[in-house]
Every structure is written in C-alpha cells, then in structure tokens.
Amino acid sequence: MKVIRVENLSFRYRRARRYSLREVSFEVKRGELLGIIGPSGSGKSTLCLTLNGIIPGSIKGEFSGDVVVRDPATGEEYNTREVPVSKLSTLVGLVLQNPESQLFNMTVEEEVAFGLENLGLERDEILRRIQWALEVTGLRGLEKEFPPGLSGGEKQRLAIASILAMKPEVLVLDEPTSQLDPVGRREVLGVVSLLKKEHGITVILVDHNTDYILRHADRVLVMKEGRVILEGTPRELAEEVETLKELGVKLPPSLEISHELRKRGIVKTPALTEEELLSLIGSP
Template identity: 40%
Template sequence: MTEPIVSFRNVSYSYPSGEGLALDSIDLDVQPGEYVAILGLNGAGKTTLGLCVNGVVPTMLGGELQGTVTVAGLDVADYPVREMAKVVGMVFDNPEFQMSQMSVAEEIALGLENSGVPHDEMVRIIPETLAIVGLAGFEERSPLGLSGGQQQRLAIAAVLAMRPQILIMDEPTSNLDPLGKQEVFDMAAKLNRDEGMTVIVIEHEVEVMARYADRVVVLDGGRIVMNGTPAEIFSRVDELAALKLRVPEAAAVAAILRARGMWEGPIPTRTEPAVEAVDRLLEAHRG
C-alpha cells in the first residue's frame, strides 16, 4: 500500500478562544488520488480539519494543536501556509469574496506572482489551467461578470495554477444554483479521475457524495464517528438520522420500504439502481 498523502495522528485542536475542542483525537489517512467527502453538521469540525491540511491551523490561527498532521511527507506545523499552498489548494464557499483582480488572467496570475513564477511561465500556465476548468478564452473577462458556477471554476483554476497535489473544497456550492453546483462537482470529479488529483470535499450534498466519493468521513463534535465507502455509510440510515444528517433520497426510500418488509438486500445510495429495484418490486406486485 502506498504512503498516505494526508495523515492525522491523534490530532486534537482548540482555537485561541479556548471554547472546547474543535477537533478531538482525529486519526485519518487519505491516499494519493482518493476522493474523500467530509460530512457533518455545522460546528462538527469539518472546516477545521480542512484548515489543518493546508496549514492555516495552527500556523496562522494559533490555538493549541496536539498530535501531528503530515501532508505529502511534511509536518504542517513546521511550514508556512505559502509553502503548503504548493501542495494543497483550498477553495471556499463564496468565490466572489475570493476575487480581487480586474481580469480572469490577473486573478490566476496573482498566486503565481506571489510564488515567484517567471512571466514566461505564467503566460503558458494561465491558458492551460483555464482550459482544464472549461474557461478557455476567458482571460480578459471580468471575474465579477461571470456566473456563480464560472466564478467557482475560476477559484479552482487559481488554485490549480499552483499545481497542488491536493484540492480541498469547503462547501463550494452553497451559494450556487443547481447548474452551477453540477459544474463544480463535475469539475472536481474530472480532476480526480483524469489528473489523479487527491480531492477532499466538505459538503452537505449527500447525493454528490454517493455518486463521486471513494470514501465518506462523518464528523460529530470534532470526532470521526463514521468512516467508510458511500455504500457503507449511507446504509446506516438510522444512525445518520440520529446525528440529524441526510442520506441520499434513494437510501431513504429503501429504508422506508425495508421497514415495511418490502425491501431486501443492500440499501442503494444512487438513484439509478434504486429506480431499477423499485421497478422490479412494482412488477412483482403486479404479477
């Protein structure tokens, strides 16, 4: 087995405010090229976990970190965030707040300039990166004139230009319409599939987790309470309900049918197999 690209070992963290543990005894490995979804209620510790990976916790926010977080062989406590940005790119929930430049090209160039990338290299990287995220030819457009989905893809492009090994997206579609959401999730899946990029998505969109993720990690009160494949996690319908977390609609329907003695076998997590199974049930009932 390959060495994990992200490793948490007995990690606990409290913010400088000292209001209890934001993370509590976290042990977690993420393998290179894995797509991991992080699920939990607000305040469960999801964002804090992501900020540990890119080094903002503890190097910028202070507080007390116990245990070790290792990313691509680096102990994040020993490296400034600007160095970790070469390994980890992070995209947040409101792309408009991340835009500060007059053009799309300048937005991407900003991070490259701060990292000392030569101009000739930037001229090559910018159009290549825009093509990856489906924004080829947008160099002279104003970021504020883009749609929400395009802005989020631009935020991803600005991260990708740094050539990170890991992409973290923290509720990247919370302010987007359904089309914008689909654009962003398709983009992340493509990067994971075609570029081999390790993707960590912090989200509430459980249908997306079921479709794209290799693994789902559930946090509650700063602790990992579930860790497994989407099929394993979303079949635990009652446990997730006790945590006030949604499951994919397909799993919810199957759980209701199982309670009525009308469903046998595994709980589906995706719509297509669930529809096929319900069709078979209806056909059997008609017969």
C-alpha cells in the first residue's frame, strides 16, 4: 500500500533561475525505508519540503505536478496543494538537518510535549506519547535536561522524538547525521533502524553518506540536478557504481573495493558490506 505518491513534480523557488526539482515521480510504500542520495544541491532538501506541503504551502514558487499523501487509517488522500501543512504534518513528520533550529523549550519533556499540546490531545495521552517517544529514541532519564546542553546525537534524537510523538505515518529525515560525530551518527541511525524494524514506521532518509542506506534501505532514489536519475534496491544500485562515482556520492569501501576487483575479474558480484566482501574473496 502506498502512503505517498509524487507525480511529475517540478519546482522553482521564487526568483531562482533554475528549477530545483524536475519531473520527479516516485511512490513510497507503507512501512518501507526509502533512502535518498545525491550530491549537494541536487534537490534532496527541496523534495523533503514538498512531502509535508511546506512547499508549496509556505514556501512559494513555480510548482507543478502532484504530491498526494494517503492516510492509511481512513484511506483518504490529500493533495499537498489543497491541504494545509497543519493537517499534512500529522501524517508526514519532517526532521530538519540542524536539530538546533527545531529545539526551543526549557526541558527535554517540554520539547516533546510542545507539538502534542497543539494537537488537542488529553493530558494522559500526551504523557504516554512523551514517554513512548523518549523510550524509542533512547532518551528516557533525560526528561528534565536543558536541550542545548545535550550532545549532538541527543539533540538530533530529541528532534526526532518531538516529531515522532505526533505519530506521523511517515517520518522524513533530512541528513539527520551530517552535523554529528561518529558516535552521534551511530545513535541516530540506531533509532532509524528501530523505528523501521520494531515500529513499522515508514521512513524516508536523506544521507550523503551511503553506507547505512545501501545496507538498510528497501529502496533508494538517486538525485542529480533536481531529477531522480536512478531508483532501485541497494542490490540494483550496486550495479551502478560508475554512475554513483561520477556523481561524487561517497560509497562504502566494500562496494568500491569489490567494484575494482570485479573489473579485474577477481570477484563476480558487488559487495554492499564488509562481511559480503570477505565472503566473496574467501577470508582465510
């Protein structure tokens, strides 16, 4: 079952000379982890902003095509051109690249409560959701902490918790680890894995670093100059190493090495992970 359908979507920011999205079409299936990769400036963030209607709702420009979000609970479909962001954001939650820009409360629990209070939920339900969101993101015990004092990984997990508490159908994460050290990155990607595996949440993950996406995503879109130029499973994309390298996409070392070995006829298939690479070359 699909939860988002993007059809022939093009967008040009006001006063910009070039289109940032060009005839983009794809679908997002319920429960999948969809990765989006592509060089800087290829339109990944712009695409994220179209998924919950910020474009064209709040950020105007020349917009054509359709983004349709389906509420699986009711089967109703919402075209982002016709429905306000306030409605769409309960279905599609967007976490921005810089967590600081999304945190502005005095404590961790107030931060998570903030969005919930605007949904008009009962007090008990708010408290349950806060605890649930903090549990999933590994922040239990930090309820009374001051958000600016958290580590980078904790801040980003808090930004995720605040959105998650609203129980969106789809969670969109725009480069959630780009400002984090390796520890923070691992913490945040651990939460992404948990969301998919244990909570069945549909996740769209933008990441310039492809190791996690090629290992865990169900499907991947590759963007270049506002277009989706490739779409496939990680396995299918592993056959497109030359194209990915031309784009300047950072590939996992196992894929680069297996690609070189393959050109020399030493191995027959690409390896997405170290373990695969070792089994291909027959570790001693």
